[in-house]
Amino acid sequence: MSESIVIVGAARTPMGGFQGDFSSLAAHDLGGAAIQAAVERAGIAPATVGEVLFGNCLMAGQGQAPARQAAYKGGLPDSAGAVTLSKMCGSAMKAAMMAHDMLLAGTHEVMVAGGMESMTNAPYLMLKGRGGYRMGHDRIFDHMMLDGLEDAYQPGRSMGTFGEDCAAKYKFTREQQDAFAIASVQRAKAATESGGFKDEIAPVTVKGRNGDTVISIDEGPGKVKLDKIPTLKPAFKKDGGTITAASSSSINDGAAALVMMTESHAKKIGAKPIARLVGHATHAQQPEWFSTAPVGAVDKLFRKTGWTVKDVDLWEVNEAFAVVPMALMHELKVSHDIVNVHGGACALGHPIGASGARIMVTLIHALKSRGQSLAVQLRLNC
Template sequence: MSILKLALKSSTVQSIRQLSGSSGSDVVVVSALRTPIGSFRGSLSQLSAAQMATQVIKALISQSSVKPEQIDEVIMGHILTHGGGQHPTRQAVINSGLPSATVTSTVNKLCASGMKSLMLASGLLSLKQANIMIAGGMESMSNVPFILKRGDTNYGHTQLYDALLSDGLMDAFHNIHMGNCGENTAKKYGITREDQDKFAIGSYEKSAAAAKAGLFDKERISVTVPDRKSGTKTISDDEEYHKVDFNKIGSLKSVFQKDGTITAANSSKLNDGAAACILMRSETAKDHGLKPLIRIVDYADNELDPIDFPVAPVGAIKKLLSRNGINKDDVKMWEINEAFSVVPLAHIKMLELDANKVNIHGGAVALGHPVAASGTRIVAHLAHTLKSGEYGIAAICNGGGGSSAMLVQAV
C-alpha cells in the first residue's frame, strides 16, 4: 500500500473517530430505568404492558430535572399488543402525567423493538426534530390472549390460537418455533448441549451475584401491583433467577427437537417487564444541568435468512466496529441478549470475543426476556455499568432474521 493510501486510510479512520467523539450534538442517555422482571403469570401479571411502562416513565421524570411538558416524544417497543387496549404507548404517556400534546409511537421489531425505539429517538434528536425524548420497550407476556379467528365460528368445534406463539415465538416462514432456529444454529456452529448448560448456569450465577452486590439497583425501580389482601404490594426484585434448580439442569429434556440441545433451563423464559431511557443532545443535557450516563456513538441493523436469526447481530456488530474504527478488544462490555444460550455462544465463537466481557452480570436466560423490553434493558445496563470513556456494545436478534446493535460510550 502506498504512503498516500496509508495517509488517506489513517485520515478516514481519524475522521470517523472525530465524528463519533464528544460534541455538543451528541445524543446522550441521561436516565435509564426498568421494572423488575416478572415470571410468566407471576409477580407482575396483574399489570398490563402500558401500566408497567407508566411506572417507568413516572420514575424517569421523578429522578431527573426534566419536566413532563419538556418531553417532546415517547417511542416504546411493544410486540404483543393483543387485548392491551388502543395504542399502549399513548396509554403510558397520558397515565404517567405527560401532556396530551406529547407525540407517541409504538414500534414492533419483535425482540429488537426496545432497541429500535432508542435508535429512532436518537435519529430524531440528531436531526433536531426533538429536544428531549423517552424511548424504551414494554411487554406483558402473561396477558397475551388466545385468538378466535373471525369467520371460523361455524357449526361444531372451533380452534383458539395462542397469540403469544403465532405473533411472537413462531417463525412465520418455516412455521417452526424460534427454538428450532436455535437448534439449527447450534448444529451449524458445533455448540453442544453441555456448552449451553454451562453457559446457562453461569448466567444464573452471575445474575444472582450481581443482584446481591446491588449492581441492578440503579437501573431497577420498585413497582406497585394490585393485591387482593392489602390493596397493593411492591415488587422490587427480579423474579426469574430465584427459581433455578441447578441439580435438574443436566437432566432436562430438550424442548423443540427429540435429540436437541435447547432446554427450558438454557433458554430465556416468558416474562413481563418494561424499560425506558431519557435521551437528548449533550448540549441540552448541559442546559438542564444533567450528567449523561452514555453517549450513543452508532447503531446498526442486520438481516439474513429467517432461520439464522440467532446470529443476525454478528453482521450488525461488524458494521459498528468497521464504521467507527474500533477493534473488538476496545469494547469493555458486550451485552448480547440471551434469547437462548446458543446466541451469545455463537457470537463469542464467530467474532472471537473474550467470553469474560460478555454478559458479565448474566442475561435473559436467568433474568428473563420480556421480549420488547429486552433491547432497552441491555443498553440501560451498559449505561449504569460502564466507566467513563469505556465502550460497550449491546446486540439483540429478532425473529424473521433480523437484529439491532448499538455502540455506546460512558461519559
C-alpha cells in the same frame, strides 16, 4: 464537532415471571412505571418530553396506542406524542435508534425510548370469530405463540428449532449450553444479592386483596435450581436436542425506558449524561438465521465507529437462546468474561418488546459500576 446523543435517565422494572408478580398488570402499566422512573432520574420536567417511542409486540387486547397509554401512566402530559413499535426482540432497541436519529434531525429536544411487554396477558385469538364458525370444532390461537414465539415464514415452527440449527452449525454441545445458562443465572443472582441491580430497577407496587406489594427484584433468578439444569429434557427437538428451558430465555413481563437528548441540550439545561449513544447499525439476513445476525451488525457498527473488538469493555448480547451470544463469542473471539456480566435473558427473562431497552439499562449501569467506557449492545430479530 458533530452533535452527540446522550442518555440522561434510565430505569427498568423488575422482570416478572410468567403468570407471576405482574400478572395483574397490563404492559402499559409496566411501561408507565419505567417511564416515570426514568424521567425522575433524569431530573427533567415531564412537560419537556417531545415524544415517546416504545416497543410492544403483543398488543392485542390492550386498547388503542399502548405507548400513549404508558406515557400517560408515566406522568407525561397531553403534549407528549407517542408511537408503539413492533420489531420483535429488537423493538425497544429500535426505539432508541430511531429516537437517536430524530434528535439529531432536530425533531425534538427530549425523547423517551424503551419498551414493555406483558406476555402473561397476551390473549387467545379466534381467527374465524368475525365471519362465523357455523358448525363443528375449530382452533383458537395463542397470541404470544402466533405473534411472538413462532416463525411467520414457516407457520407453527418454534424459534427454538432455529436455535438448534445454530447449535448444530457451531457444534455447541448440550454441556456447553448448560454451562452458559448456569453462568447467566449465577451472575444474575450475584448482581441481585450485591445490589448491582439496585440503581437500575424501579420498584413496582402491585395492588392486591391483602394490600399493596412492592416488587423490587427480578422474579426469575432466585427460583432457578442450578443442579436441575443438566437433567432437563430438550425443549425443541426430542431426539438429539441440545437446547432446554434453561438455555432458552424465559417468558416474562417487564418494561424499561431511557430519556435521551442532544449533548448540547443536556449542557443547556444542566442534565447529567450517564451514557453516550455513539452509533448504531442494522443487519438483516435470512430470518431462520436470526441467531447469527448480531455478528453482521457488529461489522457494520465498527465500520461506522472505527472501533475494533479489542476496544470494547463490555458486551450485552440477548440470550434469546444461549447459542446466540455463544455464536458471537466464537465468531469475534470475545471472552465470556465481558459478555452479559450481570446475566442475561436465560436468567432474567425476555419480555419481547422490552428486552432491547432492558439490556441497555443494565449495560449502562454495569459500565458505571466497573468504571469502564465502551460497550456494544446487540439484539436479534426474527
